Amino acid sequence: MDLEQKCIDAGLKMTGQRKTILKVLDESEDHPSVEDVYERAKEQDSSISMATVYRTLNLLDELELVVRHDFNENFSRYELNMAHHHHLIDVESGDVIEFQNEEIEKMKAEIARKLGYELVECRLELYGKKIKA
Amino acid sequence: MDLEQKCIDAGLKMTGQRKTILKVLDESEDHPSVEDVYERAKEQDSSISMATVYRTLNLLDELELVVRHDFNENFSRYELNMAHHHHLIDVESGDVIEFQNEEIEKMKAEIARKLGYELVECRLELYGKKIKA
DNA sequence: GTAGCTGCAAACTCTTTGCAACTCT
DNA sequence: AGAGTTGCAAAGAGTTTGCAGCTAC
Numbered sequence: 001m002d003l004e005q006k007c008i009d010a011g012l013k014m015t016g017q018r019k020t021i022l023k024v025l026d027e028s029e030d031h032p033s034v035e036d037v038y039e040r041a042k043e044q045d046s047s048i049s050m051a052t053v054y055r056t057l058n059l060l061d062e063l064e065l066v067v068r069h070d071f072n073e074n075f076s077r078y079e080l081n082m083a084h085h086h087h088l089i090d091v092e093s094g095d096v097i098e099f100q101n102e103e104i105e106k107m108k109a110e111i112a113r114k115l116g117y118e119l120v121e122c123r124l125e126l127y128g129k130k131i132k133a
Numbered sequence: 134m135d136l137e138q139k140c141i142d143a144g145l146k147m148t149g150q151r152k153t154i155l156k157v158l159d160e161s162e163d164h165p166s167v168e169d170v171y172e173r174a175k176e177q178d179s180s181i182s183m184a185t186v187y188r189t190l191n192l193l194d195e196l197e198l199v200v201r202h203d204f205n206e207n208f209s210r211y212e213l214n215m216a217h218h219h220h221l222i223d224v225e226s227g228d229v230i231e232f233q234n235e236e237i238e239k240m241k242a243e244i245a246r247k248l249g250y251e252l253v254e255c256r257l258e259l260y261g262k263k264i265k266a
Numbered sequence: 267g268t269a270g271c272t273g274c275a276a277a278c279t280c281t282t283t284g285c286a287a288c289t290c291t
Numbered sequence: 292a293g294a295g296t297t298g299c300a301a302a303g304a305g306t307t308t309g310c311a312g313c314t315a316c
Contacts, residue, residue: 013270013315034305049273054306070203072256074281075305088245091253099248104240108259111234112221117261120224123205124257126241128250146290146295167280182298187281207306208280 003065003080010063020045021056031069031077031087031096071096071125086124093130136198136213143196153178154189164202164210164220164229204229204258219257226263 003022004014012018024032024040032040038053057078060066069077071089084105088097104124112119136155137147145151157165157173165173171186190211193199202210204222217238221230237257245252 011270015271015315017272047273051274051307052272055271055308058307070205072203088248088250090250097248099244101240101244104237104244107234107237107240111232111237112259112261113264115221115230115232115261116264117221117223117230117259118264119259119261121260122258123260125255126245126250126252127254127256128245128248128252131246131249131251144295148290148296150297180298184282184299185297188283188296191282 006063006065007060012059016045017041017048017052018056020048021053021060025060025066025078025080028079031071031079033075033077035075037078072127086126088126088128091127091129139196139198140193145192149178150174150181150185151189153181154186155193158193158199158211158213161212164204164212166208166210168208170211205260219259221259221261224260224262 003026004019007018007022008014020041021037023044024037028036028040030036034050034053034057037057038048038050041048041053057066057068057076061068061078064081066078067081069079069087071077071087083100085098085100086104088099089095090097108122108124109119136159137152140151140155141147153174154170156177157170161169161173163169167183167186167190170190171181171183174181174186190199190201190209194201194211197214199211200214202212202220204210204220216233218231218233219237221232222228223230241255241257242252
């Protein structure tokens with residue numbers, strides 16, 4: 001099921017601006033900031049406003065179609081909520097690498113359970129320096 | 134308290150305000166926001182200003198005497214940089230529980246290494262719901 | 267037709283900063 | 292004495308919101 005359909009199912013109107021923003025997110029291979037999304041959306045629809053980008057990203061976040069990140073910056077970054085994964089941030093270049101690890105997933109749930117909690121969500125971010133070959 | 138000594142060693146002047154803020158941090162068992170630190174510091178020195186609290190926390194962060202957190206809120210929380218640990222945040226009450234896990238520590242470093250990185254830092258936060266007994 | 271959406275600008279929140287006065291060393 | 296620190300108020304950055312007009316359904 002595609003993104004637009006999920007929005008419609010959630011009761012959202014499929015306006016041109018929303019289509020544009022969804023397209024931008026879908027085409028982004030990185031983790032764009034709100035500003036980034038705004039810039040990219042403007043290329044396709046120059047009348048789009050920052051307020052709409054904020055409102056739309058907040059809606060998508062509530063619907064959990066998008067994941068909001070905060071990589072120790074003073075603004076948010078977004079990405080589509082696809083396969084569950086974590087991030088390694090290159091402290092020198094700012095590059096973001098995605099990874100998954102089954103063992104860690106199990107361990108997280110296990111730790112939460114031992115503390116008397118059911119794991120709802122989690123953030124794991126590694127910050128590293130590239131090893132020179 | 135060798136916190137003060139560490140600050141002096143770093144070349145900071147030990148002003149009354151800084152002593153107060155260090156004391157507040159040392160006595161806090163939670164993860165106070167800047168506002169919290171300010172309120173608690175004001176109880177001991179009513180003339181202290183928000184600007185000084187911000188400036189001091191930023192300095193302590195640079196000296197790595199303090200760790201800045203951002204638990205998906207739109208403001209920062211701080212705690213003294215003591216033993217390395219992670220946090221489980223109760224999504225219903227906002228309570229923060231600290232934990233450590235050797236196995237996860239090893240795995241983190243291992244994952245980073247496999248991706249060609251030397252682990253410099255890391256954030257692991259679990260968000261959970263209390264399991265009713 | 268109307269509930270919901272949009273752009274604009276103003277407002278808000280958290281944080282930083284310029285400046286003149288003050289204080290630790 | 293002098294460099295560093297402070298409080299104040301103003302400025303900044305990121306984000307939210309009230310409103311009047313517009314649009315998808």
